[in-house]
Amino acid sequence: MKKVFCFVLMPFADEFTFVYELGIKPALDELSKKMDLDPKVERADERLAIKEDKVQEIVKFIKNSDLIIVDITGGNPNVLWELGFCHALKKNVIILAQSGEKIPFNIRTRDVLHYTFSIQGLDDMKKNLSRKLKNIIYEIQRSRSTLRFDEEIENLIYGVQEGLLSIDRDSILKNLAKNEINRLFGRVRGLEKGEFDLRNEKPNLEIIKYFCDYVRQLDTEECEYNTLSTYDFWKEITNEGTDFEYLMANIQAARYGAQIRRVFLIDGRKHPDENVKSDALFQKILEHHYNDTERYRDKIETRVFFSPCYEEDLQTYKNFGIWIKGAERILLRPEYEKGGRMLRTLFIYSNEQKLSVPSFQDNYNEIITYGTHFREIWNKSKKLDTKHFK
Template sequence: MTEQETKKRCFIITPIGGERSDIRDALDGLLKNVLEPVLLELGFEDKDITVAHQMKDSGSINTQLITRIIEDELCIVNLTGLNPNVMYELAIRHAVGKPVVIIAENGTKLPFDIVDQRTIFYSNTMLGAVHLKEALSDMVENIISNPDHTPDNPIIKIIKDNAILDKIKSDGREHSELSLVLNKLSNLEKRIANTEKRKNTANINKSPEVDWVLEYKGNLDFQKILNSFSGNLDIFPYLTSEGENQKAVFRFNTYVSDEEIDYLLNLVIEQKVNFISFIRRKN
């Protein structure tokens, strides 16, 4: 294998902050203790791991930045703080359909249009750094092992849908085209409604550390549910005997409304498991 074939570059999209600011200190700690060690161990060279404020070449910084976002084999995006520049640069990366790893500090509430994107949430502690390194290493290694895989993201989904619509149109199946569009609009309205409910009822009665017990049959994607609540929910699966219904405790560590409980339940039902019961457990 030639040097050109093995060369890998990673651009890190992250809030930067001013010199000696809390944001810059957090970034430097994340780089030196987690991101760089993981990437170096997986075959990236130090000179090919870049953050915007480290760029030394002359010329337009924006041109260099966007070029790296478009061309690099990997981008790691830190959504902590939901910085507007970071969101814009993530959209560019999504548009080119190349691999991206999204990370965010616990408590980050992802916008509804990317809430279903796989995200590694971490705590800004020494133990949190250990867990982040493990999860990041697994995800990056999986990307490297599947170079021909086209990642899924909101922009790629739209492109694929448009391609389907073009095919339907060429086949003369206009009624199917309309059905697909209406279905997409309906799903979008539901997601917006759920987001608004959660935003407008965030502080309604209820107290922190409220437990709900779910009883079900089948396989649940707990990570997808956790991502939707961005660090405000813990899940503890029961160990059940073979043949018994599965159970899991959902513990909210912040204020939770009835609407948010309904939202969580809808996430469970959408996964098409055999739903049995969902009851509040008295503490």
């Protein structure tokens, strides 16, 4: 026999015991024989009479039940709150109300089963309720065969929900979370159609979108972005010189008042004359930086450092960006394959107001270290000029 867990919510009053005993329970008992079911029925006041924290117990039962029967007769505030909670969880709900009951405005559009409080009325309610239950239980059984009700999947979904509770609504982590959920949503929807795209890295356009989203959040004069850039990074972020959206996002941030400082770490052995014109793509990248940011030189400072020990300096300082907005900081640290293609980017977050969180304190220390690296290179660098690319 298939188990179905039903939770009944109604006012804690003697009158509703008759509704429960003569209408609701018989309807489920009758259906159990016809559909080979083993219904487990719990009524809130029966189950929770000796519980001190009834609200938490009711919440637990609602979460764990397959279907909920709610009697809103009398407009009991507790029952209406519980109905709203059921709705938020998208639970299977049957709403009951005595005939003549004034239904709250936002519930009138729902399918409400009205009944008369009499022996005959409760018998009629039992028959009508049985029909409704049959349809809902059929849908429950069908749903149980899907991954939505797989215990492991439910635990993963619950874990995501718990993780979201730890992120403030106005945190800069909001966009990262939204992007990841949207990406997962799109891939799961693809599975519905029998499609799956297996890949080990984001396509260029997706990489560009992530970086642009974060730079565009630098929208006040209190924001900063300090970054040590490389040729490999700009080759990727511009899709080999065909898309300068990321640079435009930097310019947009500067228009809003953000201070952006960028140093290009360049191999001085490849370019001993401190000019990159021998590399057409690098020349194009520096030329765009020089020309496109001309109107915002007070906010976007671009420098170059032709390192005589490029490999050693790259190993020490790496390619990174430090994003600062108020108390929040993100270290963006791309990593590359041997061929120079971007493999992934690490986003390391901290919040000065939440350094009691151990991971935030560790992250903050790492960000401070990279800030020191940036100042060291900045002090060695020269302001970008036409002589560096023409």
